[in-house]
Amino acid sequence: MNFAEAELKGPEQESLTLKHRTSLFLLIAAYFFTVLVWVSPEGRFKDRMLRYLRPVAQATGIAQSWELFCPEPREINFHETAIINFQDGTAKIYEFPRMQKMDYGERFRHEKLRKMFYDCMPWPSFAQFLPDFAKFIARANANPNNEPVLITFVHHTRPMPAPDPTHWVKRDDLPEHIIQTPYFIYKVQPEDLHETR
Amino acid sequence: MKSIWETWNRFWFKPIPSTSIALFRILLAAIILVLELVQLLPDFDFYYGKCAPVSNRLMEMIMWQKKPILDLFLLNPDNLLWYQIVFALTVIASISLLVGYRTRLSACLTWLGLVSMHQQFPWIDNGGDGFIRITLFWLMFSNAGDSLSVDRFLEAKTALLPEKSAPPWIQRVLQVFVSFTYLYAVLSKLHGSMWTNGSAFYYCIRLKDFYHFPLPGFVEGLSASGIFSYFALIAETGMFTLVWFPPTRNLALLLGACLHLGIDWCMNLGLFETVFLASYVLFIPPSDWHYLAQRLKQFYCYCQRKTISAS
Known part of the structure; x- marks a missing residue:
């Protein structure tokens, strides 16, 4: 049988019974109901529903959001650094990966790092995990003769110029991120330097 | 009924x-x-x-x-x-x-x-x-x-x-799901003002952490920002409206493909654009794949005949 014949002939499998169809419809309806609740605006109904639906959605990985550059794209550029202070009073600056400094291949390979260091780490919802990130930086710079004692995360930012036809700025001429804001300081404990997963 | x-x-x-x-x-x-x-x-x-x-x-x-x-x-x-x-x-x-x-x-x-x-x-x-x-x-x-x-x-x-x-109920679920993502994206964009006043594209392509390939000069202009911002809204709208009707389906898929390829050229989003583009094959009916396969087979035979006659 060729393709055209198969298409005309229809099912090779037995047709689904009404019971099967109803069950499938209920499954599909339950799925889309969960999705709609998940993406709906915050409110009492959503809270009540998510009490039951959240475990299922999170356990099965169907939790979702489709808000890339919505409702507005960001109007600032930024990058992150960590200042590592050592026992002897010296300091070192670690710059978290900056995509625009990578070549095309590296940008693709390390896109996940961009997600981590740009979309998660600098924002308030991630604050609870910053101590572990500071410990990670401390471990990466551990030196028995001169241990790190203080880790400071610094946010370097600069708003983009507004689209003004009289002062048009091309993307290669955007200003450097000169506004610096330290947003997390961590005092390293000796046990932090030996902690493993 | x-x-x-x-x-x-x-x-x-x-x-x-x-x-x-x-x-x-x-x-x-x-x-x-x-x-x-x-x-x-x-x-x-x-x-x-x-x-x-x-x-x-x-x-x-x-x-x-x-x-x-x-x-x-x-x-x-x-x-x-x-x-x-x-x-x-x-x-x-x-x-x-x-x-x-x-x-x-x-x-x-x-x-x-x-x-x-x-x-x-x-x-x-x-x-x-x-x-x-x-x-x-x-x-x-x-x-x-x-x-x-x-x-x-x-x-x-x-x-x-x-x-x-x-x-094909799974294929239909996936089609509805793909369309839903575009509907959701358009509704979210309409909550803000940048997509409707045409300045969103200006900001998107200036996000340094997303830089991908170099852009031609005209893409960075003010009018281009308006055109491409509206184009994104139109192409995404097509993917939950026009794509469901056979006469306009290919147009919707073409607009969507242009949108994703354009974004991928301007911005490095990893595999995000690729995976959405891959989902477009779900909307193409099997008869079209069959037609394409036949055409490729004909082309292959034609090339083989040419090689034989040349030798």
Whole structure:
């Protein structure tokens, strides 16, 4: 049988019974109901529903959001650094990966790092995990003769110029991120330097 | 009333050849392999291994909170070798999904592996990863192994495979899901003012962390910003309206493809654009694939004849 014949002939499998169809419809309806609740605006109904639906959605990985550059794209550029202070009073600056400094291949390979260091780490919802990130930086710079004692995360930012036809700025001429804001300081404990997963 | 019921039944359950969903399976598996081998493997130790910055203890306290989660890594959380085994098994399952060997089982194992990775280190996932997990979930129940697969080859015991038809309800769920993502994106964009006043594109292409390939000068201009901002809204609207009607379907897919290829040129979003583009094959009817295959076969014969006559 060729393709055209198969298409005309229809099912090779037995047709689904009404019971099967109803069950499938209920499954599909339950799925889309969960999705709609998940993406709906915050409110009492959503809270009540998510009490039951959240475990299922999170356990099965169907939790979702489709808000890339919505409702507005960001109007600032930024990058992150960590200042590592050592026992002897010296300091070192670690710059978290900056995509625009990578070549095309590296940008693709390390896109996940961009997600981590740009979309998660600098924002308030991630604050609870910053101590572990500071410990990670401390471990990466551990030196028995001169241990790190203080880790400071610094946010370097600069708003983009507004689209003004009289002062048009091309993307290669955007200003450097000169506004610096330290947003997390961590005092390293000796046990932090030996902690493993 | 009867015709609505018939249309409904035809849409979800009238058997069609499985070519489109099988092609989608192949493209999705190829993308997953790139994700695993090119994006996750080089930094595996940082995300899931001995160098991982966030401890399981903290994850338990803040993220998991003793709620039920699907995470194969936690079957043996203190053994790093187990983490590597789970990753390797996920890669093998993805290869198996690509060639269509034990397709449903492969889809299930790949899904389990990816969900586990998501639970372990969720901060590196973008919308593309979520899209992959959701489509894999549905592929587990699908007939994606009925065409272009080792399963089908073994079943037919011959290289000349007859086509097999089945109710397309999974393909329909995936189509509705793809359309829904565009509807959601458009509604979210309309909540702000930048997409409607045409300045969104100006800001998007100036986000330094997303820089990809160099842009021609005219794309950076003020009028281009307006044109491309509105184009994004139109192309996305087409993907939940025009795509459902046969006469306008190809136009919607073309606009959507231009949008995704354009974004991918301007901005580095990993595999996000690629995975959405791959989902477009679900909207192309099997008869179109058949027509394309015939044309390619004719072209191949023509080239062979030319080679023979030349020699």
